[in-house]
Amino acid sequence: MLSDRPITPSTLGVKDLPWQIEWDKDLCTQCGRCTSVCPVSAIELGVFRKRTIVTPAGLRKKPSNEHSIFYGIRQKTDPAYGCIGCSMCNMVCPNNAIQPNRDEGSTTLKYHNDRGGQPRTRGGRRNSEESLLDQIKFMRISMLTDPALDAGRHEFSLNTLLGRVLSPEQSLKCMAENGWKPPVREIYPLVIGGMSFGALSPNMWEGLQMGVAYLNEELGMPVRISTGEGGCPPRLLRSKFLKYVILQIASGYFGWDEIIHAIPEMQVDPCAIEIKYGQGAKPGDGGLLMWHKVNKLIAAIRGVPTGISLPSPPTHQTQYSIEESVAKMIQSMSMAWGFRVPVYPKISASSTSLAVLNNLTRNPYAAGLAIDGEDGGTGAAYNVSMNHMGHPIASNLRDCYNALVVTGQQNELPLMAGGGIGKSGNLAANAAALIMLGASAVQVGKYVMQAGAGCLGSEKDRCNVCNIGICPKGITSQDPRLYRRLDPEKVAERVVDFYLSFDTEIKKIIAPLGRSSSLPIGMSDALGISDRDAAERLGIKYVV
Amino acid sequence: MCRLFALTSRDPISPMRAIDALNVMKEGHDGSGVGLYLNGLSGPFEELKDCPILSGIFTEAGLRRLDQYSMDKGFKSKFSILYAPDGPPPVGTPVRGTYAAIAYSVPKGWENLSEAEQGSRLVQMRLDLKKMGEESGDMMVFSFWPDTIVIKEVGDPLEIGEYLQLDRNKDIYARRILAQGRQNTNYAINLYACHPFFIEGVASMTNGENTAFIPIKEYLQSRNITGYSGYQSDSEVFTHIAHYTTKRLGLDIRAYKHIITPLSDSEIAEHPDREFLTELKRSCRKLIIDGPNCVIGCLPGGRMFMTQDRKKFRPGIVGGKDGIFGFSSEVCGLNAAIPDRDKSKDFQPMHLDTVIVGPDCKEIIQCSQTDQLPRQL
Numbered sequence: 053m054l055s056d057r058p059i060t061p062s063t064l065g066v067k068d069l070p071w072q073i074e075w076d077k078d079l080c081t082q083c084g085r086c087t088s089v090c091p092v093s094a095i096e097l098g099v100f101r102k103r104t105i106v107t108p109a110g111l112r113k114k115p116s117n118e119h120s121i122f123y124g125i126r127q128k129t130d131p132a133y134g135c136i137g138c139s140m141c142n143m144v145c146p147n148n149a150i151q152p153n154r155d156e157g158s159t160t161l162k163y164h165n166d167r168g169g170q171p172r173t174r175g176g177r178r179n180s181e182e183s184l185l186d187q188i189k190f191m192r193i194s195m196l197t198d199p200a201l202d203a204g205r206h207e208f209s210l211n212t213l214l215g216r217v218l219s220p221e222q223s224l225k226c227m228a229e230n231g232w233k234p235p236v237r238e239i240y241p242l243v244i245g246g247m248s249f250g251a252l253s254p255n256m257w258e259g260l261q262m263g264v265a266y267l268n269e270e271l272g273m274p275v276r277i278s279t280g281e282g283g284c285p286p287r288l289l290r291s292k293f294l295k296y297v298i299l300q301i302a303s304g305y306f307g308w309d310e311i312i313h314a315i316p317e318m319q320v321d322p323c324a325i326e327i328k329y330g331q332g333a334k335p336g337d338g339g340l341l342m343w344h345k346v347n348k349l350i351a352a353i354r355g356v357p358t359g360i361s362l363p364s365p366p367t368h369q370t371q372y373s374i375e376e377s378v379a380k381m382i383q384s385m386s387m388a389w390g391f392r393v394p395v396y397p398k399i400s401a402s403s404t405s406l407a408v409l410n411n412l413t414r415n416p417y418a419a420g421l422a423i424d425g426e427d428g429g430t431g432a433a434y435n436v437s438m439n440h441m442g443h444p445i446a447s448n449l450r451d452c453y454n455a456l457v458v459t460g461q462q463n464e465l466p467l468m469a470g471g472g473i474g475k476s477g478n479l480a481a482n483a484a485a486l487i488m489l490g491a492s493a494v495q496v497g498k499y500v501m502q503a504g505a506g507c508l509g510s511e512k513d514r515c516n517v518c519n520i521g522i523c524p525k526g527i528t529s530q531d532p533r534l535y536r537r538l539d540p541e542k543v544a545e546r547v548v549d550f551y552l553s554f555d556t557e558i559k560k561i562i563a564p565l566g567r568s569s570s571l572p573i574g575m576s577d578a579l580g581i582s583d584r585d586a587a588e589r590l591g592i593k594y595v596v
Numbered sequence: 597m598c599r600l601f602a603l604t605s606r607d608p609i610s611p612m613r614a615i616d617a618l619n620v621m622k623e624g625h626d627g628s629g630v631g632l633y634l635n636g637l638s639g640p641f642e643e644l645k646d647c648p649i650l651s652g653i654f655t656e657a658g659l660r661r662l663d664q665y666s667m668d669k670g671f672k673s674k675f676s677i678l679y680a681p682d683g684p685p686p687v688g689t690p691v692r693g694t695y696a697a698i699a700y701s702v703p704k705g706w707e708n709l710s711e712a713e714q715g716s717r718l719v720q721m722r723l724d725l726k727k728m729g730e731e732s733g734d735m736m737v738f739s740f741w742p743d744t745i746v747i748k749e750v751g752d753p754l755e756i757g758e759y760l761q762l763d764r765n766k767d768i769y770a771r772r773i774l775a776q777g778r779q780n781t782n783y784a785i786n787l788y789a790c791h792p793f794f795i796e797g798v799a800s801m802t803n804g805e806n807t808a809f810i811p812i813k814e815y816l817q818s819r820n821i822t823g824y825s826g827y828q829s830d831s832e833v834f835t836h837i838a839h840y841t842t843k844r845l846g847l848d849i850r851a852y853k854h855i856i857t858p859l860s861d862s863e864i865a866e867h868p869d870r871e872f873l874t875e876l877k878r879s880c881r882k883l884i885i886d887g888p889n890c891v892i893g894c895l896p897g898g899r900m901f902m903t904q905d906r907k908k909f910r911p912g913i914v915g916g917k918d919g920i921f922g923f924s925s926e927v928c929g930l931n932a933a934i935p936d937r938d939k940s941k942d943f944q945p946m947h948l949d950t951v952i953v954g955p956d957c958k959e960i961i962q963c964s965q966t967d968q969l970p971r972q973l
Contacts, residue, residue: 194807194887201907209860213878220845223879227872236878238861460818462811463882566807568907569857570884574811 064129068160070513071135071152073127079149082123086141086150091522091534094135095150098126125150131164137514140524154512165435172435173340175518175528176498178333178427179439181511183472184446184586185482191595192578194566203556203563210558211274212241212492212571214324215394215419217464234419235394237323240267240275241571242483242554245424245470245495246300246328246398248280249307250341250350250362251431251518253535256505256527259543261288263504264296266548275551276323278495281339281364283307283353289314294322300398301385302328303338304364306354312388321393324419325385329367329374329408330400332428332445332471334437339364342432344521345530374399378411378418386417394419401425401448401471409452413461420466422495423449427472429498431528432519445471446489450590453490453574463492463573470495475511479503479550480557488575489590501527503550504543598791598803599625599777600912602892602923603933604900606957608638608769609920611747615757617922617929618777622752625777627688630753631790632762633799634745635894636771636955640675640699641743647674647699648718651738651745652725655693658734662698665725670703677767679760686755692736695760697745697768715796719823726788726826736787739794745770746799748790753777771955772894776801789828792893793835796823800838800893802831803925804908808886809833815882816840834891837883842895848970849895850963853903853950855880856891859965868968892923898955906947914951914960915942921953921960 057063066072073095087095100122107115127135135152142151165172194201215236218226226233244264249257260277267275274296281302288294289311299322301308330336341350341362351358371377378397385395396419399408405423412418425445430438449469456462469491473482475498483494501507505527509515518528526535562568565578572578580595581587587594599621601614611632618625641649654662659678666673676698685691706714722740729735738746745768749756753775762768776791791801806812809830816824816836821844824836834856841852858877864870888907894900902912902923912925917937924930930942941960945951948965 192807194805207860213881217881218879220840220876220879223875224845227875233875457814457818460815460820462815462818566805566888567886569886569905570808570881572808572811572886574814575808577810 062131062164064131064160064164066127066129067155068158069127069129069134070155070158070161071137072155073125073135073141074151074153075125076149077122077124079147080124081147081149083146085144085146086125089140089144089524091138091140091517091524092133092136093128094133095125095127095141098124100124131161132167134161136517138508138524140508154514173432173519174435174438174516175431175520176429176509176516177475177511177513179511179513181476183427183476183482184444185472185485186476186478187581187583187586188485188592189580189595190484190561190565190578191580191593193564201563201566201568203559206563206568208559208562208568210241210555210571211238212466212573213237213463214239214276214396214466214493216416217466219460219464232391234416235392237394238274239323239493240273241487241493242275242551243298243468243493243495244275244277244500245497246278246280246326247431247497247501248282248300248341249284249353250282250345250530251280251528253523253526253529253538254349255535255538255540256501256543259538259540260500260504260547261293262540262544263547263551265293266544267551268296271548271552273551273555278326281306281328282341282350283310285353286310286314290317290319292319294318295320297322298324298326300326300328302364303366303368304362306356306362306364309355310353315388321389324394324396325389326422327377327381327385327395327397329377329397330402330424331430332400332424332426332442333430334433335400335402335442336366337433337437338366340432342519342521345528347530350530374408375411378408378415382415382417391417396420396422398422398424400428401443401445403443405443405448405452406455409455409465413456413459413465418465420468420492421452422468422470423452424495425469425471427475428470429501445469445486447589449486449491450489454591457574462490466492468493468495470497474499480554480561483554484558484561485579488572488579490574492571492573500547504546505538598779598801598925599929600775600791600801600803600890600892600923600925601929601933602772602774602894602900603920604772604898604953604955604957605920606771607919608636608771609773610763610769611773611775612757612763613933614773614775615753615762617924617933618775619754620932621777621924621926621929625753625779627750627752629748629750629776629778629787629790630756631776631778631792631801632745632747633774633792633794633801633894634747634768634770634772635743635799636898637743637745637767638769639767641767644674644699645743647701648740648742649697649699649744650722650725650740651697651747652729653692653695653736655734657732658729659694659696661728662725662735665728666700669721671700673698674701675699677765679765681759683759686751686759689749689751689756689759695747716822719796723823723825741794741797744794744797744799746792746794748787750787772898772900774799774801774892774894786828788826791829791831793829793832795835795839796843797896798835798839798842798893800835800891802834802889802891804889804905805887806830806833806885806889808884812837812883812885819844831889834885834889835893838893838895840883849899849901849952850950850969851876852901853965854969855883856885857905857947858884863966867966872969890925899952901950901952902945903950904945904947908947911944911946913942913944914953915939916953916957916960919957921957923951
């Protein structure tokens with residue numbers, strides 16, 4: 053490094069970076085692992101020059117300079133190589149000689165992130181830790197009339213229904229007339245939301261599928277996983293495990309050729325078809341799988357050339373409007389599987405959610421509605437859309453549920469909620485709150501990544517580079533050198549682990565409320581919040 | 597937890613017999629309310645079987661407004677019991693005015709209306725009157741239906757029975773009596789929160805706690821059925837579910853248990869009516885009660901039933917002899933009311949059972965949820 057290095061408007065010091073590498077010269081063995089593992093090349097081997105002034109005793113000889121060199125680690129200050137705090141350097145260091153530390157006061161990099169006229173795109177998180185869902189308390193504890201239930205020993209019925217449920221009158225009529233009744237699946241209320249094959253690494257995907265299969269086959273928990281856009285591996289399409297999978301079709305239609313062609317050879321029907329119209333963290337914006345991730349396998353499954361970016365347009369381009377789509381796409385998808393598979397749309401929570409819901413209530417083939425709130429994880433979004441666009445899930449879901457209550461169709465058209473559930477780790481509490489606000493099931497993606505594969509990202513802008521294929525844990529990378537780090541078996545184990553603990557925790561919540569024989573969907577009298585406006589908005593109790 | 601007692605008898609009996617039984621179970625109710633449902637009335641009401649009877653509490657002004665209202669609608673009073681107690685009320689009971697049961701002849705042209713339409717109009721009139729009363733505080737209306745009297749008041753059941761001199765008036769002897777001594781729990785003391793609840797000939801009372809109250813209430817209210825309103829108590833929904841099951845869905849009361857507490861999937865898989873029950877469980881999932889509850893009810897035609905949730909720790913009991921049967925939340929109540937019965941034939945319905953006693957008061961019919969249902973369709 054030059055002593056008189058140029059200082060230009062975008063020159064930063066190490067102090068300006070949000071993450072600063074602390075390296076201990078005495079502990080370092082100079083093995084070089086940290087620099088080779090750093091996903092963003094924020095550190096490099098450095099040669100440092102050291103000057104020592106030697107002052108001999110007495111006055112006869114003058115002090116002299118001695119120059120020596122030593123080797124060490126240098127942090128780059130170029131914004132393009134800013135440390136992301138993933139801490140991989142620390143994980144590989146045999147001596148704990150190096151670690152990134154966050155400097156809360158440094159915000160300067162924010163002004164230099166956008167380079168070459170390109171705004172920053174980011175994978176994953178909104179960088180805000182507060183969550184309304186975490187503020188909700190469960191407070192209608194059953195004590196007066198009857199004792200609360202024992203979460204550890206009592207039998208609980210936690211399954212929910214996916215698919216349009218007929219009203220009692222329609223149902224009896226349908227039975228009497230031997231008419232067509234919409235397909236309904238009994239599923240576990242915690243669904244793994246769409247994270248596409250392409251966005252996730254093969255190892256991550258395999259781990260998730262194995263975990264889901266184990267939960268179903270061995271533990272009898274009807275857990276379902278949505279594929280996300282991007283298709284589904286041909287072997288899975290033709291296997292009996294397809295029944296645990298919700299196939300997602302989005303506006304890019306990636307992988308659908310493969311799926312349609314596999315229909316005649318499918319041994320079982322998929323659990324459902326999810327038509328994605330929007331995603332929570334960048335509503336109205338399309339998806340983008342960056343070229344880094346489009347390797348041979350992904351290209352083959354998606355039916356595209358390798359090494360090109362794959363944008364999904366913000367809308368389904370063959371359709372003019374959501375109304376038309378509800379009428380046409382849901383029907384044609386239902387028809388493709390002989391009206392045996394529930395088909396439902398997924399939209400981003402927005403001020404038009406109610407309008408979409410209205411369209412669905414009058415469509416006999418619509419099997420539900422998935423709503424994705426602003427906190428939804430997304431593999432690639434502009435900073436500005438992720439942080440400043442979208443509708444929080446709680447009030448949007450509540451509005452939709454209340455709209456169904458007015459027409460008497462609550463739970464007949466199941467609502468699935470997603471977006472920020474468990475983002476601070478409180479998965480069961482957040483899910484229970486949403487269920488009591490009216491969700492029939494909840495969808496989680498980010499939590500599954502974080503818990504299932506040991507994702508390093510956080511809501512403090514740590515790591516969060518899922519979009520550019522350099523995921524240091526190999527979760528969202530298509531580079532075999534990276535995804536080999538992830539053991540699918542271990543992912544499956546963790547998925548099973550967190551499902552089982554979720555199951556215990558949700559029982560711990562609903563048992564004291566005295567509930568066991570049905571999921572407490574819409575049990576809003578059990579909820580309280582210390583924010584008066586939020587209480588009023590959600591129609592729950594205001595408590596302090 | 598509230599105490600419940602019901603009697604079904606071939607011959608009319610005094611409601612005080614049920615109240616005496618409640619008194620034996622006194623430690624379980626706190627005087628926050630007493631409710632009585634009387635059906636199969638004797639005396640002059642017996643001759644006016646088709647005339648709807650309005651029961652409620654009125655001030656002088658309220659009675660005048662009622663007269664005006666019924667006249668406007670073309671209803672004529674045929675027979676009435678008006679009782680205004682002159683002594684001081686028991687502690688905790690407010691002075692209210694006149695306790696009334698008035699039988700009306702229906703206006704001309706009603707005969708041409710369908711039974712359902714007549715029922716719906718009577719319910720609407722009851723709701724109108726209730727609303728008028730809530731606005732001005734001069735009337736409280738509990739039922740408006742042929743051969744039915746409902747009495748409700750805040751206070752200890754025995755003291756209220758004596759205050760209203762129920763045993764002196766032979767005209768209110770009845771063949772089917774539901775009586776409740778209320779224990780105030782989650783919600784405020786409100787006269788309309790007293791059981792039994794009543795809608796179009798279906799009456800029921802409950803003890804326990806219905807944790808699914810809000811979702812069920814919201815669901816029932818959204819059914820767009822006249823009379824699915826009120827809900828000052830979490831137990832009112834049980835009556836409406838019974839009404840919905842029998843009158844709207846046209847199912848037998850044996851299906852009621854399948855709606856409020858459906859079998860588990862594995863149990864349904866072995867049931868002869870598995871297809872029907874799966875469908876019923878799915879479509880009526882919003883009506884699953886989720887709490888320990890004992891429901892005692894009475895249906896049009898005079899059938900009385902008892903059923904309970906599987907979480908109920910202490911089941912109710914049914915027993916009696918030819919001609920009279922009692923349904924009680926505690927055995928001591930039944931012992932007090934029908935001491936000379938064959939106790940070995942008493943039955944405590946557990947989580948799968950529904951117990952029915954027909955209007956002939958001959959025997960206790962026990963039905964299990966695992967039994968095949970009568971042909972429903």
